[in-house]
Amino acid sequence: MSLEPQEFLSGRQRPSSSAICAGNRLVLAARAAANGWSFLVGCVRRAVARADEAVDFFVALVRQWYRLAEQAFFPGQGSAVAGAVGCVFCFLFLGVAFLMEPSLKPEVLLPVIQTEAGSAPAGEPFDLEELLAKYEQKALEEAEAAPVTVAIAPEERIPLTMDSLENYELASAPAGWTVDLSQLEGSGRERAAYCHDYINSDTIGWLQIPGTNIDYPVLQGATLTTYMNLDINRNYSYNGSLWVDTDVTDYSTNTVIFGHNWSNVSGNPSVGRSSDVMFAQLPSFAHLWFAQRVPYFYYSTTSQDMVWQVFAVFYTTDLDFYLYTKRTGTALQSMIDKARRLSLHDYGVSVSSSDRIVTLSTCTRALGPSENQRFVVMAKQVSSGDANVQVN
Template identity: 30%
Template sequence: MKKKSGWRIVFIISIIGCICCAGFLGWYLYQDYRTEKEYEQLQAEAREKAAQEEARKKEEDKVSLEEIENAEFTGEQQGEEAEITENFFVDMENPINFDELQKTNSDIYAWIRIPDTKIDYPIAQREGDPSYYLSHDMYQQPRFAGCIYTEDCNSKDFMDPNTVIYGHNMKNQSMFQNLHLFRDKDFFDSHPDVYIYTPEGVLKYTVFASYTYDDRHIMNSFDFKDKKVFEKYIDDIFNVRAMDANIRSDVKVTSDDHIITLETCVGGQTQSRYLVQAVLNRNGKNE
């Protein structure tokens, strides 16, 4: 009888363990689902409010234009001609309303989108706590999925030689999981563009490399402000010969350029990272 009782206890414990595991898995999947729905809602709200603001500005511009057309020319110069400087912004509509976004979270300072992927997210940065958004969402709530983010060793204007942008490799294909699409050469070849929206305008990048790398902290490993170091780093990228590497050899990248490095994890390889790198186009064009 004691032997049967022992087996019964083991069986009951096993059932309880299975229930607990199922509950944890259900909670984990629900958190992923909720996070994704929150981002979808934020995307829709940001675009809707931006459209409303655009409509309002067009109406104001219309009124201003009518005033100009009806005004008499006095022959006097109204101010001096502005100095023309190099412009990196693309001449396209910015669909993101950053005023509203920053009411949600003042750490959000940009937005990244890669066409034909699920990568369409705000970018955040927490000053003084570089890895904060590794484990916190856009609402600053603890969440395993985290948020797309940069560390405070990078400036927020994307004018550093190399800006590293991090995101989790989520099983539900959210966050930066879709970077792994660039493993496929056909996808890599047909998807060269990355867009980053900022309050000042839209930046367009051309993807020039994707490959598996080690887990070193890139910004702490290279002094990119040293042009010789940056030039050597770029040369090494174009000389990558890994089996999963894709390189766009016809894109010219120099130490005078500004690049972004999109970084995520590799499933089952804790000491590896998958990188997609793109160069900022000048005046919206890759030269």
């Protein structure tokens, strides 16, 4: 038996109400989606139409600008004017970008200029070239203040003479420059004063010994060893300088001058060898023939030229007795007498505690490998040299 449609719907096969509601919802959702899509498409179409209108408007505006520029200002040159305006806008754009870039701001590049300009009264013009010159000068001063070592070949060293460089201040030369002292002319006093004023204010004197290459300034540092390994330019030097202790003054009864001898230390020292520098030629006095030919030397301060007559030359392992600079009376006389007893030659010179003494001291190995030995030359101040001095 078959069921009629009404019976089918009213029977067990009829769908539930919840299923019908779900189906209705799906239909409504589909219709809403279709409407939304239609609305979105319409919006896009309107936007595109408006964009086309905007483009058409901009193109029309540009064309109008060309026509106005050509008619009003530059007939027949509308495109040239438009191109010029474009270039102007490009430069304006680059200028804005430059100002907005922190690493390229003027206050970073030229702080001095910004400071100077900012401190100027409002409305008052300032000289840009002057500010640039100040900035360059400041940069130069900072660069020169930095420690720099400059190696200069002997042939390129600065020649010095009392006339040509009288007003030239070498104190302003960069660190590392050297001075060829052999080119410095004048008396010992003049050269000492010149070195003190223009090269190194630690210069207190000048020592020159005939028959040798000992012709150097004498320096006095903050300590005994300051110039042991420094030259007059305050640069490191293996040979150092000639120097005195800190207690030496113009009134010292015994001025002790020290200098290195690295190359002429044997018991039979060389004479006149050019490679022997500083006090390396001082041991020449150990030879009698040399002592007979050179009975005097010259040690001058920055204020006085002086002549000194040798009265004793000797080797010694007693490194203390001759180093006292302020002894007077019997103590000074005792030191003088001991030096004369130790002397390799008999100078026959009368010396007393009333005399001013200069003592020259350097290293030697004439008495063996020990470092505790010195070669010493002692002299007294005299008014002038006597060519008839006899040394035995």
